[in-house]
Amino acid sequence: MKTDRRTFVKQLGVVTASTAAVPHFNIIKSLNDNKIRIATIGMGIQGFADTRAALRTEMCELVAVADLYDGRLAHAKEVFGNQIATTRDYREILERKDVDAVLIVTPDHWHDRISIAALKKGKHVYCEKPMVQHIEEGAAVIATAKATGKVMQIGSQRISGAAFKEAKRLVEAGDIGMINFIESTNDRFNSIGAWQYSIPTDASLKTIDWETFLGHAPKRAFDPVRFFRWRNYRDYGTGVAGDLFIHLITGVHFVTGALGPHRIFSSGQLSYWKDGRDVPDVMIATMEYPAMGKFDPFQMVLRVNFANAGSIKNVTRIVGNEGEITFSGESLTLTKRKLAAAPGYGGGDSFNTFTNAQQQEYQAAYEAKYPIESRTPEPVKEIKFEAPKDDDAHKNHFATFFEGILHNSPIVEDPLFGFRAAAPVLACNKSYFEKKVVNWDPKNLKLT
Known part of the structure; x- marks a missing residue:
């Protein structure tokens, strides 16, 4: 069931007022061997790309994957090894005690639901962009991340490049x-x-x-x-x-x-x-x-x-x-x-329509008013x-996510940042399909 607009705005009022008052995430307990155990939900093109990028950090190990197509599950074992668990049901992933963080790389209409479910199950979340499919879904994701104290990063990885x-x-x-x-x-x-x-x-x-x-x-x-x-x-x-x-x-x-x-x-x-x-x-x-x-x-x-x-x-x-x-x-x-600090004259200016005497008079007055340094x-x-040849924005984005989990360090693209980017995007669709200008309050995160 979708959140109605009045409830959505009320939620945002609570979220935005409280976000600035306290740290967004809590420090977690140390993980065994300092390796973060991850599972990927959605093994399409981006799912494989995200998983590979995460593993390149050497800060994590892949425990399990979920997908709704059997062929992708079989291919995941071919790529990442038979030791990983596979399932069609993402809820089985969320119940696993050996999974610390999940990568949500599903179609957009599942982003908010799986993110919220994962956070409530105590998992840290890396969710692909856009964070939500509809504007009214944003408040609940932000509120859940804050309430659970889990780290959440949105996956628009380009900003982590040099x-x-x-x-x-x-x-x-x-x-x-x-x-x-x-x-x-x-x-x-x-x-x-x-x-x-x-x-x-x-x-x-x-x-x-x-x-x-x-x-x-x-x-x-x-x-x-x-x-x-x-x-x-x-x-x-x-x-x-x-x-x-x-x-x-x-x-x-x-x-x-x-x-x-x-x-x-x-x-x-x-x-x-x-x-x-x-x-x-x-x-x-x-x-x-x-x-x-x-x-x-x-x-x-x-x-x-x-x-x-x-x-x-x-x-x-x-x-x-x-x-x-x-x-x-x-x-x-x-x-x-x-x-130059001073306006110029000549070229396409009306100066060229003056008489010679007028031009000379104008030029003398101009040069008296504006010192030469202001005219140049x-x-x-x-x-x-x-960028350095070894710069890897995708890997860097995951490294920031994992550092946030291990050391409570700042996240580049937390849910509030992610929603502030997603909402204008979703407003573009609203404008296109409804053929109208959309007014948005970027501070209080609401349609106006």
Whole structure:
């Protein structure tokens, strides 16, 4: 049953008021041999990727996995060894005493339910993005994490890369001045990027637990396309916004410290992948961020295009009044472009329409009013940053999660941060499908 809006807002009032008052997580008891014992729930593409990244930290060991398709369970044993336990029922994972933390890598419509159940069973939680499928689900997850004292990290791992950390340092140092505009793209053009995932030949009601997959989604007859390509459907996923906008917004919030936009509008269409999906393959969102702390208001534009047949240049640009930061993946460029303090004249200015006598008179008055140092812009400076070759953002993200479990150290993307990134994403979908501007209170976490 979904939480009604009045109850949701009331929950958030309690959560946001109390979160600042006490530490978000409690220190846990020492674990045997200092290895964190993990289990992964959902062994699709991202499930295998997350599990491998977690194991690369050498801070954990894999105990068990759960998935609703038998073939993935068999493959997990091939990859990680016959010693791991496998099950279709995630609840069996949560009952295990030898599991300290779970990785929740299921379709989006299961994120909140399994997260809450796992936290209540005393498990630490790493949940893939977006944290929830619907805005009204966020309060309960945040409240449960706080009440149980367990560590929870949301899985938008890019922010744990060196380039994002360097961008954050530059912004905080004031190297681009006051931010006024941000744009970020994440286009794809190949079949995998359009979620046309392969469907195994043995997919059937015998090899797949279809009823559990549906969960609280509308009941329908077995359809392997919906099971293996769930991102294409609103019943189970969150579209391009939940898959890709979430990374862009998470990165911007990490770099700038922003809490979120207060006005969101999105538009788009289904341009190419007309395969029965009910989400767009092209989406653009415009967001207005309010003034916060030392930052002025700024605008942000996000774009995803799955029908792009041209070149793909996925970059984020953070523009300020003294320069800009452009970064993508493992590299970053800082361009310092500080303008002159005084306004100029000439060029496209009306100065050129004056008579010669008027021009001379204006120039003399201008030079008397503005000293030469205020009329000269600083030379353009360009500084490039390359992440170390061994930088592994995915591994780093898990290392932060595990350090939080072992030493109660700060989490990069806790539930409050995760929801502040997820809510604008979900508002993009609300704006797109309802064809309206969505107003959001990023401080108190509520629709207005």
